[in-house]
Amino acid sequence: MITIGYFPGCSLLGTAREYDESLRAIAPKIGIELVEIPDWNCCGATAAHSLNHTLATALPARILALAEKENLEEILVPCAACYNRLVMAQHELMSNEPLCKKVSDIIELDVKGTARPINILEALMKTSSNGLAQNISKPFNYTVACYYGCLLVRPPKVLQFDRAEDPQIMDEVMKKIGAVPIDWAYKTECCGAGFSVSKTDIVSKLSGKIIKDAVTRGAETIIVACPMCHSNLDMRRKDINQYNDSRYIIPVMYITQAIGLALGIDKKKLGLHRHIIPVTLPVKEKTTGKTQPALAVSERSASGGKTEVE
Amino acid sequence: MSYSLHHSTESNSLLYKVFENTGETVYKCYQCGKCSAGCPLSGDMDYAPSSVLRMIQLEIPELDSKVLSSYSIWLCLTCETCVTRCPQEVDLPKIIDYLRSESIEHKKVNPAAKDIIAFHKTFLDSIRTTGRLYEVGLIAGYKFRTFHLLQDVSVAPKMFLLGKLNPLPHIIKNRSAIEKIFRKSNRAHAGKEAEQ
Numbered sequence: 200m201i202t203i204g205y206f207p208g209c210s211l212l213g214t215a216r217e218y219d220e221s222l223r224a225i226a227p228k229i230g231i232e233l234v235e236i237p238d239w240n241c242c243g244a245t246a247a248h249s250l251n252h253t254l255a256t257a258l259p260a261r262i263l264a265l266a267e268k269e270n271l272e273e274i275l276v277p278c279a280a281c282y283n284r285l286v287m288a289q290h291e292l293m294s295n296e297p298l299c300k301k302v303s304d305i306i307e308l309d310v311k312g313t314a315r316p317i318n319i320l321e322a323l324m325k326t327s328s329n330g331l332a333q334n335i336s337k338p339f340n341y342t343v344a345c346y347y348g349c350l351l352v353r354p355p356k357v358l359q360f361d362r363a364e365d366p367q368i369m370d371e372v373m374k375k376i377g378a379v380p381i382d383w384a385y386k387t388e389c390c391g392a393g394f395s396v397s398k399t400d401i402v403s404k405l406s407g408k409i410i411k412d413a414v415t416r417g418a419e420t421i422i423v424a425c426p427m428c429h430s431n432l433d434m435r436r437k438d439i440n441q442y443n444d445s446r447y448i449i450p451v452m453y454i455t456q457a458i459g460l461a462l463g464i465d466k467k468k469l470g471l472h473r474h475i476i477p478v479t480l481p482v483k484e485k486t487t488g489k490t491q492p493a494l495a496v497s498e499r500s501a502s503g504g505k506t507e508v509e
Numbered sequence: 510m511s512y513s514l515h516h517s518t519e520s521n522s523l524l525y526k527v528f529e530n531t532g533e534t535v536y537k538c539y540q541c542g543k544c545s546a547g548c549p550l551s552g553d554m555d556y557a558p559s560s561v562l563r564m565i566q567l568e569i570p571e572l573d574s575k576v577l578s579s580y581s582i583w584l585c586l587t588c589e590t591c592v593t594r595c596p597q598e599v600d601l602p603k604i605i606d607y608l609r610s611e612s613i614e615h616k617k618v619n620p621a622a623k624d625i626i627a628f629h630k631t632f633l634d635s636i637r638t639t640g641r642l643y644e645v646g647l648i649a650g651y652k653f654r655t656f657h658l659l660q661d662v663s664v665a666p667k668m669f670l671l672g673k674l675n676p677l678p679h680i681i682k683n684r685s686a687i688e689k690i691f692r693k694s695n696r697a698h699a700g701k702e703a704e705q
Contacts, residue, residue: 209642214673238682240640245587246632249609254633254694261690305693307686353589356598363593389549389588396651396661397628401584405549434664434673473671475664 203322204271204314205233206262208281208426209241214434215278215426217470221455222277222319224468228334229326229458233275236266242284245393256298257305259288263316264308277319277455279425280392283350283358285316290357318351319424319454320368321360331375336463338377340483343457344413344421345369345380348428349389363387369454373422376461381416385409390431399435403442406431410439410447419480421451429453434475450478522568523576523611531607537597538562544591544601554581555619558591558601561608577612583622610698627654637691640681645674 211219226233239262248255262285266274276282292299293312303309323331347366355363366387370380388409391402410432413421423429432439432451440446451474459469471478524535538559545557556564556579564572576582582605591601612618618626631650635643648665652658668674681687 213644241636246629253697349588397624
């Protein structure tokens with residue numbers, strides 16, 4: 200068992216509840232003990248760094264300082280956007296002494312940089328080497344599009360994690376649970392992120408391209424590791440289909456949900472019932488038999504442009 | 510800092526201020542255009558990312574003003590593709606964050622960006638009061654601020670039924686610490702130029 204600090208982030212208490220549920224469900228089975236950081240606050244997200252740089256560093260700094268107080272060496276940050284904010288803040292604080300002093304004064308806590316934020320893929324990598332494969336009871340033998348999004352791999356100079364243009368770690372983890380990852384072009388393209396509410400048409404355009412490529416190349420489900428990617432690709436599907444004149448019904452799953460299924464965990468415990476696009480994957484025999492992709496009709500149907508998903 | 514602004518003479522030009530506040534040297538850009546080619550939204554912008562850098566390089570007050578009142582600086586999603594591919598490692602997202610605060614300070618915000626800023630401000634208000642983001646409050650506050658009252662009325666009830674929207678906010682214990690962080694950060698932000 201490895202003990203890792205846990206920073207869920209705000210989304211995982213609300214719109215991305217199933218990410219938190221599935222992570223907590225798989226953690227004991229893959230040898231991770233999660234210690235939630237007490238009284239954690241919001242990282243500030245895009246809003247803070249767009250409007251106030253000091254605030255955008257101070258909010259994550261409080262989280263880092265609280266983790267340090269608990270003597271945690273690593274903080275698992277499942278939300279890719281929070282992960283990015285925490286890593287960037289730590290990087291700035293550790294490379295700029297006057298800033299570190301200023302921010303310590305603001306948060307009235309010391310930040311020494313001893314608690315390192317890690318993302319979900321790093322955490323899975325740690326554990327998958329010592330036994331993910333042998334715990335698989337129901338191989339997840341589907342063709343999947345591993346969608347990394349922006350912030351798991353960029354900016355590479357600071358994150359130093361996987362390949363920035365064609366990352367492989369999620370693909371490797373998915374292979375371990377029996378999935379067949381596709382080679383596709385939109386692995387790290389942006390979904391529209393924080394514009395979900397304020398510029399929904401932009402999200403529809405960008406996310407539409409991602410879904411189209413995944414579907415065209417035969418993916419049966421899209422695997423994500425970020426609540427914003429998930430909410431844009433899943434919750435915004437109606438807007439996406441309206442904007443693009445399409446009828447995509449491919450489900451979008453968190454990586455922790457796919458692993459949970461492979462570990463034989465109950466669907467409900469993984470929050471699979473909480474998606475707007477129902478996760479209905481065809482039942483397959485043990486070996487990877489080719490099945491028809493159950494998904495995605497990309498043209499408007501003859502019934503006069505109904506975009507509703509059944 | 511290995512680069513300096515040995516060409517700049519204008520201490521109030523954007524070029525100079527960007528350097529003072531972010532440490533980024535806009536001169537390093539040699540206009541290869543990789544940022545504009547990779548940017549998912551350059552086609553929606555009034556000036557492509559590389560054009561924004563070129564406009565700053567020229568140190569002409571009219572162009573500086575155009576940059577600050579551009580829509581481009583608000584459309585940037587901070588996806589970090591540009592800085593990842595830049596052969597000169599110009600940190601464009603970092604520069605754009607600074608340009609946004611300058612744009613607000615000089616009251617030059619592009620009218621098309623008002624919804625984006627309304628969203629950011631409502632977001633910060635939400636975490637200032639509760640310490641964590643309260644999604645229902647965020648949406649309600651945003652609608653109130655922008656009068657987009659009918660937006661998302663169809664998806665919200667479904668989200669609620671799926672258990673994805675909490676009717677009540679999560680409130681952290683040490684809210685006074687968060688209030689203090691906001692107050693002090695705002696003060697530091699207002700006096701940033703004097704400090705640097």
